[in-house]
Amino acid sequence: MLGIQPLLAGEGPRFGSIVQVPHPLVVEAYGRAGFDFVILDQEHGPLSTDRLGDLVRAAEASGVVPLVRVPENRPSLIGAALDQGARGVVVPGIRGVEDARAAVEAARYPPEGQRGYCSAVRSAGILPDAQAATRANREVCVFLLIETLGAVDAVDDIAQLPGADVLFVGPGDLSAQMGVPGQLSHPDVERAVEKVAERALARGKTLAVHVRDVDTAARYVRRGFRVVSFGIDLQILTLHLREVGAALRGRVWPTA
Template identity: 35%
Template sequence: MQTEENRFKAWMQSKGATPPLGSWIMSASPIIAEAMGHAGYDWLLVDMEHSPIDLSQATAIMQALSGAPSEVVLRVPWNDPVMVKRVMDAGARSIMFPFIQSVDEARAAVAATRYPPQGTRGVAAMHRASRFGTAPDYLARANDQIAVILQLETPEAVALMPEIAELDGVDAVFIGPGDLSGGMGLLGQIGHTDVQAALRSAAQAAKTAGLACGIVGADPASVRSYIDMGFSYVAIASDLGLLMGAAKSAASAVRGQGEKQNSGGVY
């Protein structure tokens, strides 16, 4: 049994014309995650930062998605090498790190995902990532199949884009629109002219630096506008956001209210 290619990493390297489309998994439900995996998304992010998902639940969700077409990305709660080691042993290979604020933090994130001599990841002989020891090439190929995504969520972090792009092992960055708006003193005002201008500038800065740059939007119109800005991979809402949007719309329709519901959320 050979180690499979990381399609998400390949997409980030190719920077193709069609941005891969994803969504967030926040419900902690393997059944819902599995269903989302067959809903037409290229990638799904298992969110351990802003959801109740713990390591056991994340593992179960990755197992549920193993038979689905969607590629898995996992967002760790923090830039913590112990947690990174554990989720990687559990099978995560595309890791998103929240709230990177310096080049040193970015460098540490990459190091946590690599076996020596390139990094500091601890070596274990038996875990799910190596198919429980049946992938004979795992140790030789693991470093090359890991994708590192760094979240830049403040104006100060976005300004570091050129320096972060020079680090070996950084595959992509991700702009958190909610946190960026807060860092600009416009908390929650993602549609504000200044925030939209900052998002567009971030996408262009990433393009100039040669980095794939992603973002999440609450609804299709937002996501399409982000694609027009030049973001190279995008996500729409979350499993819970999509569920709640449809649930509220159905209730309103039956009651004759005809309210237009937001299907997403701010992440």
């Protein structure tokens, strides 16, 4: 399986998608399709913590890196996702550098952070392991969602934080905050994205983004984004079903 460090290192971009349907078969489908990672979505999808373990196992068995978007920036939620074996957490609600620092600390054990330790969890191997905390601090990745105006304003400080591994730009939320919801190519949104990209790359941070079409993905990769999330499972399925349905009605049994 592609580990979290190879996901962020090496040549070329990495492609994944958001999973909201809480079933292992959906995760396996992404592995069979050759995706690099999945984002198990607890913020907007009906994914409970007790289902995460099954979805993480499906990702591991299918060769995709399991990330979890937690519902909010709380230590207990970040710790629970990592305890289930997530290789990284995608953290929303970043409004400034203090929020970013809190997320980083919640994802790492002392002395680097404040994550609570328990050996009897999946990520630690169930049995006592003196190296589990050190290994987790080295391998776990923190993706900070830059999707508020406060986060954009504070991006210089956020990009300097040790342990803030990936800055994940959210053009959709930024457009809403700027009063132009859904206008992802609006000049104000573009300027904010460019500011984040410039500051992140200057500090050696990895950039991530979520897109809805291939052309936009290519444009972001050219701008230096290396982690690209494409679509949401249910949206992808619905769009494909719509195309198939239209083709069946239009070509197989056309109406007058």
